[in-house]
Amino acid sequence: MAFDDPNDDMMRKPVDRTGRKYGRLTVLGRVEDYVSPAGHRQRRWLVQCECGSPAKAVMGSNLQSGVTRSCGCYATEVKRSKRR
Numbered sequence: 091m092a093f094d095d096p097n098d099d100m101m102r103k104p105v106d107r108t109g110r111k112y113g114r115l116t117v118l119g120r121v122e123d124y125v126s127p128a129g130h131r132q133r134r135w136l137v138q139c140e141c142g143s144p145a146k147a148v149m150g151s152n153l154q155s156g157v158t159r160s161c162g163c164y165a166t167e168v169k170r171s172k173r174r
């Protein structure tokens with residue numbers, strides 16, 4: 091048994107959201123991180139919406155917190171049905 095590779099600690103495995111579903115969105119894979127002007131890194135994921143609109147990148151934190159659950163089509167539908 092070897093000691094744990096110290097490099098493992100440096101490179102904590104990021105949460106792999108590939109294949110997971112968040113509302114209408116299915117995660118296709120990871121894309122380049124978003125770096126804010128202040129230098130904060132945010133993981134971004136490429137997601138495909140059930141409505142068939144083109145895949146787009148969203149922040150991992152938005153997926154986890156439930157802020158982003160569709161490409162925007164869901165909000166549009168809700169608005170439409172309320173208006174009727």
Ligand SMILES: [Zn+2]
Binds near residue numbers: 141163
């Ligand atoms: Zn959609």
